[in-house]
Amino acid sequence: MEVSGPEDDPFLSQLHQVQCPVCQQMMPAAHINSHLDRCLLLNPAGHAEPAAGPPGPGERPKGLSPPRTKRRRLSESSALKQPATPTAAESSEGEGEEGDDGGETESRESYDAPPTPSGARLIPDFPVARSSSPARKGSGKRPAAAAAVAGSASPRSWDEAEAPEEEEAVGDGDADAEGEDDPGHWEAAAAAAAPAFGASGAVRGHSRALAAEEIRQMLEGKPLADKMRPDTLQDYIGQSRAVGQETLLRSLLETNVIPSLILWGPPGCGKTTLAHIIANNSKKHSIRFVTLSATNAKTNDVRDVIKQAQNEKSFFKRKTILFIDEIHRFNKSQQVNAALLSRCRVIVLEKLPVEAMVTILMRAINSLGIHILDSSHPTDPLSHSSNSSSEPSVFIEDKAVDTLAYLSDGDARTGLNGLQLAVLARLSSRKMLCKKSGQACSPSRVLITENDVKEGLQKSHILYDRAGEEHYNCISALHKSMRGSDPSASLYWLARMLEGGEDPLYVARRLVRFASEDIGLADPSALPQAVAAYQGCHFIGMPECEVLLAQCVVYFARAPKSIEVYSAYNNVKACLRNHQGPLPPVPLHLRNAPTRLMKDLGYGKGYKYNPMYSEPVDQEYLPEELRGVDFFKQRRC
Numbered sequence: 001m002e003v004s005g006p007e008d009d010p011f012l013s014q015l016h017q018v019q020c021p022v023c024q025q026m027m028p029a030a031h032i033n034s035h036l037d038r039c040l041l042l043n044p045a046g047h048a049e050p051a052a053g054p055p056g057p058g059e060r061p062k063g064l065s066p067p068r069t070k071r072r073r074l075s076e077s078s079a080l081k082q083p084a085t086p087t088a089a090e091s092s093e094g095e096g097e098e099g100d101d102g103g104e105t106e107s108r109e110s111y112d113a114p115p116t117p118s119g120a121r122l123i124p125d126f127p128v129a130r131s132s133s134p135a136r137k138g139s140g141k142r143p144a145a146a147a148a149v150a151g152s153a154s155p156r157s158w159d160e161a162e163a164p165e166e167e168e169a170v171g172d173g174d175a176d177a178e179g180e181d182d183p184g185h186w187e188a189a190a191a192a193a194a195p196a197f198g199a200s201g202a203v204r205g206h207s208r209a210l211a212a213e214e215i216r217q218m219l220e221g222k223p224l225a226d227k228m229r230p231d232t233l234q235d236y237i238g239q240s241r242a243v244g245q246e247t248l249l250r251s252l253l254e255t256n257v258i259p260s261l262i263l264w265g266p267p268g269c270g271k272t273t274l275a276h277i278i279a280n281n282s283k284k285h286s287i288r289f290v291t292l293s294a295t296n297a298k299t300n301d302v303r304d305v306i307k308q309a310q311n312e313k314s315f316f317k318r319k320t321i322l323f324i325d326e327i328h329r330f331n332k333s334q335q336v337n338a339a340l341l342s343r344c345r346v347i348v349l350e351k352l353p354v355e356a357m358v359t360i361l362m363r364a365i366n367s368l369g370i371h372i373l374d375s376s377h378p379t380d381p382l383s384h385s386s387n388s389s390s391e392p393s394v395f396i397e398d399k400a401v402d403t404l405a406y407l408s409d410g411d412a413r414t415g416l417n418g419l420q421l422a423v424l425a426r427l428s429s430r431k432m433l434c435k436k437s438g439q440a441c442s443p444s445r446v447l448i449t450e451n452d453v454k455e456g457l458q459k460s461h462i463l464y465d466r467a468g469e470e471h472y473n474c475i476s477a478l479h480k481s482m483r484g485s486d487p488s489a490s491l492y493w494l495a496r497m498l499e500g501g502e503d504p505l506y507v508a509r510r511l512v513r514f515a516s517e518d519i520g521l522a523d524p525s526a527l528p529q530a531v532a533a534y535q536g537c538h539f540i541g542m543p544e545c546e547v548l549l550a551q552c553v554v555y556f557a558r559a560p561k562s563i564e565v566y567s568a569y570n571n572v573k574a575c576l577r578n579h580q581g582p583l584p585p586v587p588l589h590l591r592n593a594p595t596r597l598m599k600d601l602g603y604g605k606g607y608k609y610n611p612m613y614s615e616p617v618d619q620e621y622l623p624e625e626l627r628g629v630d631f632f633k634q635r636r637c
């Protein structure tokens with residue numbers, strides 16, 4: 001197809017002529033930019049079409065160098081997105097086309113299938129190391145993972161969602177700072193090691209097996225869950241009820257109409273990821289996407305964003321999407337109240353089923369170039385004597401993947417990070433061993449077993465998010481177990497928090513509160529117990545202080561309970577809050593009268609000093625209008 005240009009216009013052709021650096025055609029200078037836009041689209045790889053005639057010396061104007069840079073970038077990023085050698089699996093699935101979501105439907109449907117009978121293998125047909133040759137099998141069950149996202153092709157794009165104009169730079173390797181925590185580093189490492197990840201982190205097949213050391217380097221730095229976060233709906237696994245083909249949200253997303261949404265669901269099921277996908281999508285349509293997290297944002301931050309959004313709308317007709325993560329962390333006055341709920345569409349995401357978890361894990365395993373060891377053909381890959389560098393060097397037992405998927409309990413973050421820790425631990429210990437023994441360890445084979453995975457999972461739980469959902473869920477479970485007088489469950493939740501790295505002083509502070517809220521005067525020594533436990537933790541720290549907390553927790557679980565004081569105090573608070581008009585004055589007889597003037601005004605007049613009376617004193621202590629109110633008995637006043 002030819003690029004038409006203004007060169008056909010006899011009048012324009014008389015104006016100053018320049019040469020297109022892509023297709024080499026001559027044209028009036030005034031039209032070079034619009035021509036380049038079309039020309040680059042038609043020649044994204046920057047291959048120059050045969051020019052009508054060779055350019056004369058000095059004919060290429062200097063001012064055209066920027067479009068040249070753009071052309072180079074485009075070709076570089078498209079090169080990144082192409083697997084060097086498509087595997088049989090990929091070519092059989094026809095996943096090469098951008099924006100093709102055919103594979104997605106396919107993978108989603110498999111989650112809606114009835115649960116796999118127990119004992120059945122859950123792993124879809126991914127590359128599996130068979131007895132002698134590590135073959136790759138193509139299969140329709142593989143998630144549609146190879147589709148590349150134009151422009152937004154980097155895990156870091158989430159943080160940069162506000163800057164659509166930087167899209168192009170994302171694909172430009174120069175822009176990435178070096179460093180382990182820098183997603184660009186990951187991307188570069190992945191690209192250098194093998195075409196495992198596309199620029200978007202999307203899965204690619206490997207043209208060669210990765211060495212253990214390469215995999216280790218790829219896994220260092222950011223959590224694997226972050227690195228694997230999908231950019232497109234094609235890579236978004238499961239949740240077909242919320243975003244499946246026939247759903248309202250899907251059609252809204254496709255037409256780029258985004259209503260106010262609340263994404264609701266258990267941890268690690270893909271809420272933030274879905275927002276991330278919406279962000280990527282909106283960037284393509286020049287919609288601003290601003291993110292805040294309720295864990296650190298203030299109401300003023302939200303107001304600022306809204307103000308800015310209004311300006312953008314009125315001055316530039318540009319829409320803004322504000323994404324607030326962890327919205328339930330807003331304090332009471334900021335919180336999602338009924339009014340907000342009634343203006344939002346609530347999208348409920350479900351806990352990911354085991355099958356979806358397997359697919360997510362397999363996507364990561366495949367991306368890392370790790371090979372599945374088929375337990376139905378048990379061979380010891382470590383004893384294999386071949387030194388061929390084309391053979392895979394890191395294996396994982398298929399049952400290890402199943403176990404990981406099962407134990408992650410629908411939380412993809414836990415699963416992916418557990419996998420990362422298992423592989424890293426195994427590879428690092430191998431490296432240490434090699435160092436100690438002074439032996440050359442390459443090429444060698446490493447097997448990740450079910451036990452490694454269990455340990456990895458334990459470690460990933462230990463790194464549980466102390467500021468996140470788990471923190472609040474566990475402390476709530478501890479509180480309720482003690483209230484329910486279950487010492488065993490109380491100890492369980494305590495240990496789960498402490499082993500997970502929770503701050504012991506945080507737990508101790510909650511115990512101080514519990515002592516008064518739930519035990520109160522039923523056992524007045526509970527409060528000093530809690531305060532002592534707090535101080536003890538402060539003195540000796542973890543791990544010694546764990547037993548102090550355990551003692552206190554069991555004491556509290558066994559203690560008699562009383563919420564009498566707590567409830568009565570709440571009644572008083574409610575009374576004050578509900579009071580209409582100015583609060584009643586303090587009765588004169590109860591007022592102190594340190595000065596003569598106050599005495600003259602009647603302060604303290606008629607007050608009966610109780611110790612002077614041997615009999616009970618008949619005296620009013622509440623304001624006149626509350627006379628007779630008993631906050632221990634009644635809620636309202």
Ligand SMILES: Nc1ncnc2c1ncn2[C@@H]1O[C@H](COP(=O)(O)OP(=O)(O)OP(=O)(O)O)[C@@H](O)[C@H]1O
Binds near residue numbers: 228
């Ligand atoms: N449906 C999904 N498809 C593919 N990957 C997923 C999906 N859900 C989660 N993941 C993976 O798990 C990681 C964590 O998911 P995400 O941050 O979206 O969880 P979340 O629901 O927001 O959890 P939380 O409530 O704890 O913040 C993602 O970075 C991604 O790698």
